[in-house]
Amino acid sequence: MDIILWIAQNIFVTPAILLGLIVLVGLLLQKKGPSQVVSGTFKTIIGFLIINAGANVIVGSLNIFEPMWKEVFNLESSALGEFMGQEAFNNQFGSMVALAMTLGFLINVILARFTKAKYIYLTGHMMFWTTMIFAGILVNSVGTDVSFWGAVIFLAVILGIYWTVQPAVTQPIMRRITGNDNIALGHTSASVALLGALGGKLLGNKDNDSEKLQLPKNLEFLRDSNVITALTMIILFVIGAVVVTVKQTPGSQELMASAGEQNFIVYSIIQSFTFAAGIAVVLMGVRMFIGELVPAFKGIATKIVPGSKPALDVPILFPYAPNAVVLGFLGAFVGAMIWLVIIGNTVAYVFVPTMIVLFFHGAAAGVFGNATGGVRGALLGGFLTSTIVAWGQYFMVRSFIGNTIPDTAMWAADSDMFILGPIVSFLGQLFF
Numbered sequence: 001m002d003i004i005l006w007i008a009q010n011i012f013v014t015p016a017i018l019l020g021l022i023v024l025v026g027l028l029l030q031k032k033g034p035s036q037v038v039s040g041t042f043k044t045i046i047g048f049l050i051i052n053a054g055a056n057v058i059v060g061s062l063n064i065f066e067p068m069w070k071e072v073f074n075l076e077s078s079a080l081g082e083f084m085g086q087e088a089f090n091n092q093f094g095s096m097v098a099l100a101m102t103l104g105f106l107i108n109v110i111l112a113r114f115t116k117a118k119y120i121y122l123t124g125h126m127m128f129w130t131t132m133i134f135a136g137i138l139v140n141s142v143g144t145d146v147s148f149w150g151a152v153i154f155l156a157v158i159l160g161i162y163w164t165v166q167p168a169v170t171q172p173i174m175r176r177i178t179g180n181d182n183i184a185l186g187h188t189s190a191s192v193a194l195l196g197a198l199g200g201k202l203l204g205n206k207d208n209d210s211e212k213l214q215l216p217k218n219l220e221f222l223r224d225s226n227v228i229t230a231l232t233m234i235i236l237f238v239i240g241a242v243v244v245t246v247k248q249t250p251g252s253q254e255l256m257a258s259a260g261e262q263n264f265i266v267y268s269i270i271q272s273f274t275f276a277a278g279i280a281v282v283l284m285g286v287r288m289f290i291g292e293l294v295p296a297f298k299g300i301a302t303k304i305v306p307g308s309k310p311a312l313d314v315p316i317l318f319p320y321a322p323n324a325v326v327l328g329f330l331g332a333f334v335g336a337m338i339w340l341v342i343i344g345n346t347v348a349y350v351f352v353p354t355m356i357v358l359f360f361h362g363a364a365a366g367v368f369g370n371a372t373g374g375v376r377g378a379l380l381g382g383f384l385t386s387t388i389v390a391w392g393q394y395f396m397v398r399s400f401i402g403n404t405i406p407d408t409a410m411w412a413a414d415s416d417m418f419i420l421g422p423i424v425s426f427l428g429q430l431f432f
Contacts, residue, residue: 204373
């Protein structure tokens, strides 16, 4: 048991190491030479760490963007009442989460080996958070005296099935996006991505592809994804910065103080470019590690799980439709502002829009929506993302996880978890 816990806590939650080991095994199974084995393994780890570095740059910029817009709308987190909280929950149920995640992954591999859904889920950090949120829902539904091994097996079965089925249902659209069948999407944004594709098909225009926009010659610079990303973020940052500067409230003064001696609007513009730079870094890392992972994975596919494909994190979508990534986020951001006002004035709940979720999930929905409905599909996919995230957070915090880790659900839960949460709760009450 200690070995399983060690593996879960040191390998599964470190995707770079997990992916590096997979490439190492894949290359050894293909009997590649030492030079190719070392090079492929190292470049995979480095490539993934580059993605993390870029993602951290993006998150750093969003961590300024988010409080700025909270201040614009005078937002404060809702009072959550009595609950365990993340630290207490980890102390009591951390081993259950680690074991359920490990066994769930083994079930995923077995299902990939013996069924037609030959996808191996490799997004380790999302595996951890999904297990954590589902465990919080289960304990919330059946009580803290839940059977340890019963809960481990219950969660592992649900997670193993989810990690196998989720890439399978998104793969038809993935093939259209990537133009091949080499990789799959392994991310909790699958539900909004599919909704984006459906919305784009019903209401979009696939001939108006976001990556083939017809622009006047003087506006051709907008074809560059780096430029359009920076320009979009500059507009959003500057609007927020101007409002904050005018308000002169204690909160706005605290925000402006974060700029130090620099003018706050100039500081915000720099953050816009920083965000765009983070996207560029992510894209470079994706190209590097995908270039090593896919050929190496053939060794696993042919020897251990014949015909299997790696299901990977959402940034793998970015190189295929970078403009749709921005459009998806834009649609999600506008939708979040709309739902923030509506939810606040109807059910008296202050929705806390998590920009990290809105960006990555809105981006997936944007790319999927663009694949079926062009620019309109990408924007609609983003709006649908914000709808699921806003109402999902409300119902999750109020009804399904309020006694355990609602604090975590407000920033670490997202689209698929919000949709599957009620099912996990129902099944938990049925079996325990």
